[in-house]
Amino acid sequence: MATASGGMDSTADGLWEAHYHHDAIATRTLGFWLYLLSDAMIFAGLFAAYGVLSHSYNAAGGPTLHTLVNPLSAYGETFAVLTSVLAYGGAMVALKRNNRTGVLVGLGAAFILGSVFLGLEVQDFAQLFHAGIYPQDSGYLSAFFALVMTHGLHMAFGLLWMAVMFVQVGTQGFTDKTVYRLLNLKLFWHFQAVIWVLVFIFVDLRGVL
């Protein structure tokens, strides 16, 4: 396998590979999954901070969830994320069938829907800032913004990665490298959808109650 030793192509590596059939795609996918689990610990920390600080006592007299969240906009964002995951799934099915156009169409659709999500979220934040609500105003607001913005930042990096993969699949086709990157991006993108479901329920809908 051309990429198994990451470029350090010594004789020892070659022998090792010939013997054990180093499976680079499986290794890199599991490695990236372990990264995602540690990334999930960051979200666990942010959810814990939010759970502790989202008590009106920590709002210092300022706004609480009820004023911060817009459930219909959040529902639109949920719809965009889930549809984007579905579109990425279409790309994965096309990959299985060796259909390069299908992968590009799926990636493009997932990118556009992900951008819709980010656009709606940026609009929500802009409205809060316009109303004079900033993260530094209270512990409550810091915890709220830190959690939602960290997820938004992950989504932005996912979109950047998707744009890069669009170009790489378009120019290089399905090589070992582009295939494992598409698989890792799949894990990353689906993982962000899981986090978003938790944000939607425990931040947005909790704010409606």
Add this chain to the structure above:
Amino acid sequence: MAHDAHDPLKHPEVQLASGRAYGTAFLIAIILMTVALYIARHAVDAPHTMLVLSGLAGLVVAVQLVLLLHLNLSSTQRWTTVSFVLAFPLFVIAVGLSMWMFHSLDARTMLMGLMH
């Protein structure tokens, strides 16, 4: 290299993709999130509403983990599942214990008397 005859698209990780699984996961997630939105907007101050919403979130996450992230015990996915099962208690401990600790501080310290 040694295995130049191989085709990355034949890899089990690629072959996992299933249109039916994606469609099912999408429908379940959309339906349950719509139900959650409806419950939240029409809740008549029921004390268990948040519990019901948490249940819906848990259900959707479970569906995503099984259908989209393929957590199962097949030979290719076993270690993905094992690493998740080992990490999951850490999430529960980090979030659950922090919240329990801070929310019960009032009752377990004498601050209550000082604040009121």
